[in-house]
Amino acid sequence: MRDVAMLARVSVGTVSNVLNSPDRVSDATRQRVEEAIAKLGWVPNESARQLRAGRSRSIGMVVMDLSNPFFADVIRGAERLLYDEQYSVQVGNSDSDLSRELTLLERFEQQRIGGVLFAPIEDRAERVLKLRRRGIPVVIVDRAGTGTDYCSVGVDDLVGGRLAAEHLLDQGHHRLAFVGGPSTLAQVRDRRRGAELAVDQAGEGTSLLVVSTPTTSLEAGVSSAGEIAALPEAERPTAVFAANDLIAIGLLQGFTTAGLRVPDDMAIIGYDDIAFAAAAAVPLSSIRQPREDIGRKSAELLLAEMEAADAALPHVHETIRFVPQLVARRSTHRRKPRKG
Numbered sequence: 001m002r003d004v005a006m007l008a009r010v011s012v013g014t015v016s017n018v019l020n021s022p023d024r025v026s027d028a029t030r031q032r033v034e035e036a037i038a039k040l041g042w043v044p045n046e047s048a049r050q051l052r053a054g055r056s057r058s059i060g061m062v063v064m065d066l067s068n069p070f071f072a073d074v075i076r077g078a079e080r081l082l083y084d085e086q087y088s089v090q091v092g093n094s095d096s097d098l099s100r101e102l103t104l105l106e107r108f109e110q111q112r113i114g115g116v117l118f119a120p121i122e123d124r125a126e127r128v129l130k131l132r133r134r135g136i137p138v139v140i141v142d143r144a145g146t147g148t149d150y151c152s153v154g155v156d157d158l159v160g161g162r163l164a165a166e167h168l169l170d171q172g173h174h175r176l177a178f179v180g181g182p183s184t185l186a187q188v189r190d191r192r193r194g195a196e197l198a199v200d201q202a203g204e205g206t207s208l209l210v211v212s213t214p215t216t217s218l219e220a221g222v223s224s225a226g227e228i229a230a231l232p233e234a235e236r237p238t239a240v241f242a243a244n245d246l247i248a249i250g251l252l253q254g255f256t257t258a259g260l261r262v263p264d265d266m267a268i269i270g271y272d273d274i275a276f277a278a279a280a281a282v283p284l285s286s287i288r289q290p291r292e293d294i295g296r297k298s299a300e301l302l303l304a305e306m307e308a309a310d311a312a313l314p315h316v317h318e319t320i321r322f323v324p325q326l327v328a329r330r331s332t333h334r335r336k337p338r339k340g
Contacts, residue, residue, distance in 0.1 A: 001042075008036035019044060058088045059302065060108035061117040062101060063141075066093040068216070068246060069274040070291055071119065074141060077295025078117055085303060087114065096121055096215065109134060115302045117141050117295075122184050125149065137305040141298045143186055144321040151301040153294050153320040157187050160287040160324035161194020164241045164269045165208070167285065167326055169198065171334050173239035173267060174206045179224045179251065180243020181213040188216070188243045191271060195241050209237050216243055221250020222257075228266075229258035238266060239332070245270035245277045248284050252331070256281075267332045271324075283329035290322050 005012045010033060017024045018033040025033070059082055063071040079089045090113070094101035098121055105127055108116055115137040118128065128138045128150050144154030168176055178195050180188045192210065199208040211227060213220035221242060228237060242248035248270030252262055260266045262282045270277055273288035297320055308315035 001044075003040055004033065004036045004042055007040065008033045056112055056114040057086065058090055058111070058113055059115050059117065059299070060090050060092065060104075060111075060113040061141075062092045062094055062104050062108075063119045064094055064096050064121055065216070066091070066095075068244070068272075069276065070244065070272045070289070071142075073274070073291035074119070074295040074298075077292030078141075078299040079295070080292075081296045081299045082303075087303075094121060098122065102127070105131065109136060112136075115139070115306050117298050117302060119143070123186070135309065137302055137309060139298045139302045139305070142294060144319050149317065151298075151305060151317045151319070153298045153301065153322075154187075155289045155294070155322045155324050157190035157324075158194040158197075160271060160289075161191035161196075161241070162198045163194075163324065163326045164191070164271065164287050165195035165198035167269060167328065167332060168239040168241065168267060169202050169206065171239070171267060171332055173237075175209070175235075175237040175239070176207065177209040177211055177228060177237035177240045178243070179211045179213060179221065179228075179240055179247055180216060181220075182215070183212065185216070191241075191243055207237075213243075213247065216247055218246045218250040218253075221247035221252075222254040223250075225251045225254020226258060229255060229260055240266065240268050242268065242270045245272045245274045245284065245286055248286070248331075249276060249280055252280055252282060252284065263331050263333050269332050273327050277327075278329065280331075282331050285329045285332040286327050288325045288327050293322065 001012055001015050005015045015033055018030050022030055065071060075091060082089055092104035094104060101121055109131060116131060117139055119141040131138050138150055140150060140152035142154055143152060145152035165176060178192050183189055196208060199206050211224045213224060240251055242251055248268050251268050255262055255266050262268055269285040271287045273286040277284040277286045301318060305315050
């Protein structure tokens, strides 16, 4: 910076203003400094600037499964807003592994990251509070909390599960199945519970078979389809609610391989409404989550908490819960009667 100042015949403070507060510098002076920077090939040391400022311009983000397009869209929503605010985003994939998740959070803590957007595998309230005690703001993503110790953004999955089951019941189905897991995921539990409530309200003559899976992957859907297809026809569900769209796509593949037609023999509805749902061989009905909105709102809450901390102002934590929407496509069209 001193070399730039000398070449441009200005003070070091003026060079700093050109970089950080250009409106304080005349056009002629700014042009002279920028020409000196270009001639010397100088690149500011962002790490040193952040060290002096006491806070990093990087945000850490931990998600459960980067192979799931849902999280890619959530990240996109957060990154777009943070980019506009001149923050960079470091993404860590816990891969649904608690040990890996803990390691990622510890690394962000060691780096004195500016803040963390965190989609936890299980309830990690203690870990969140530890980060906050170290001065690192945290917002929980993809799970609307009930406490007041941190901000959170999610979707009302109980409502979503109920919407999915009610849609299948409205299409004339009485034997339903819910496919998804693991049960440690609050989102899966809430979606299943919503479906159970809809089936219970429908009354006698309706049933819900629960098929638990170790993951929420496409492979889990394929495997579950084989399990369901092997049931005697009189006992087999005629409609399946999948905990997410990856499972739903796997179910579609598995049922097709087993010789079951979708939706004539088996209706399928997923959750998330990722792009692949509409593009499937049989376009899949799904419960839509506002994926990018979840990421963007999470980033907004994190920046607000960071700004309050920098200004030594009190911060009131918020819980944002979006309402999901039903998107009906061909995979749940009303069943066609079999020809005798």
